[in-house]
Amino acid sequence: MTTKIGRNDPCWCNSGRKYKICHQAFDERIASYAAQGHIVPTHDIIKNAEQVAKIKESCKVNIAVLDYIEKNIHEGMNTAEIDRIVYDMTTDMGGIPAPLNYEGYPFSVCTSVNDQVCHGFPSEKVILKQGDIINVDCSTILDGYFSDSSRMFAIGEISPEKKKLVEVTKECVELGLKEVKPWGFLGDMGQAVHDHAFANGYTVVREIGGHGVGLKFHEEPWVGYNSRRGHEMLLVPGMIFTIEPMVNMGKVDIYVDDENDWEVYTADGKPSAQWEIMVLVTEDGAEVLCW
Ligand code: MF3
Ligand code: CO
Numbered sequence: 001m002t003t004k005i006g007r008n009d010p011c012w013c014n015s016g017r018k019y020k021i022c023h024q025a026f027d028e029r030i031a032s033y034a035a036q037g038h039i040v041p042t043h044d045i046i047k048n049a050e051q052v053a054k055i056k057e058s059c060k061v062n063i064a065v066l067d068y069i070e071k072n073i074h075e076g077m078n079t080a081e082i083d084r085i086v087y088d089m090t091t092d093m094g095g096i097p098a099p100l101n102y103e104g105y106p107f108s109v110c111t112s113v114n115d116q117v118c119h120g121f122p123s124e125k126v127i128l129k130q131g132d133i134i135n136v137d138c139s140t141i142l143d144g145y146f147s148d149s150s151r152m153f154a155i156g157e158i159s160p161e162k163k164k165l166v167e168v169t170k171e172c173v174e175l176g177l178k179e180v181k182p183w184g185f186l187g188d189m190g191q192a193v194h195d196h197a198f199a200n201g202y203t204v205v206r207e208i209g210g211h212g213v214g215l216k217f218h219e220e221p222w223v224g225y226n227s228r229r230g231h232e233m234l235l236v237p238g239m240i241f242t243i244e245p246m247v248n249m250g251k252v253d254i255y256v257d258d259e260n261d262w263e264v265y266t267a268d269g270k271p272s273a274q275w276e277i278m279v280l281v282t283e284d285g286a287e288v289l290c291w
Pocket of ligand 2: 007076148210242244276
């Protein structure tokens with residue numbers, strides 16, 4: 001990495017401090033990793049304190065919406081009702097549902113039931129029934145700042161197999177989170193997620209991953225889970241990204257509904273689960289901003 005900032009110039013992070021006492025040593029440390037061949041973050045994905053504060057406000061809306069759904073989701077409800085709740089609550093709180101019209105996505109939320117892996121369309125025809133598992137994936141834009149998280153819900157009594165899938169997938173995210181720290185690597189997280197899923201006989205979807213988030217819906221880096229410890233992007237304070245593995249009970253293969261080009265299903269028809277959190281890399285570890 002090269003920089004044209006003078007030592008006495010204002011720092012690129014907008015702190016108002018001189019570069020030499022702000023991010024110069026930080027940049028040099030990153031450059032030493034780059035020199036060793038590592039993938040390193042660019043300045044545009046490193047958030048300053050002001051941006052983090054704004055992103056946290058956006059997260060508050062996302063969390064409130066998911067909390068409400070958690071309390072009110074029930075057997076007999078259709079998923080179009082969830083879409084309505086997400087739209088109404090988000091806009092009432094001054095936000096915009098980020099999925100709405102995103103690359104042509106026609107709804108405010110993704111509701112993925114059973115063998116739907118992700119991007120499930122809310123529909124009046126999808127009526128939640130006892131034994132279903134559903135991922136509700138919410139994303140908010142507030143004052144131009146983005147948040148994104150998702151949770152799994154069980155409708156009534158679910159099978160022990162589905163219960164285990166949902167629990168193990170949550171554990172995957174928690175184990176991945178433990179690996180997030182400054183001057184570690186994204187692959188430390190990815191391998192932890194993958195190993196736990198694999199140890200339980202599950203597979204982790206390869207084609208769709210997490211992402212940097214905050215100033216845009218989807219930023220660098222792309223966050224996969226078929227990665228290895230010590231590899232992928234260097235993690236530094238101020239980075240924000242999602243951990244959102246899609247874990248399949250059966251085979252890893254997926255397909256996209258060719259009628260709408262959005263909805264993703266497992267090829268073998270077995271269930272898939274996903275939890276999504278948004279994580280900030282801090283000076284001494286990680287902070288979960290949204291879940
Ligand atoms: N919320 C999803 C994610 O985690 C994105 C959904 S794509 C959309 O990245 F188009 F539906 F918004
Ligand atoms: Co996401």
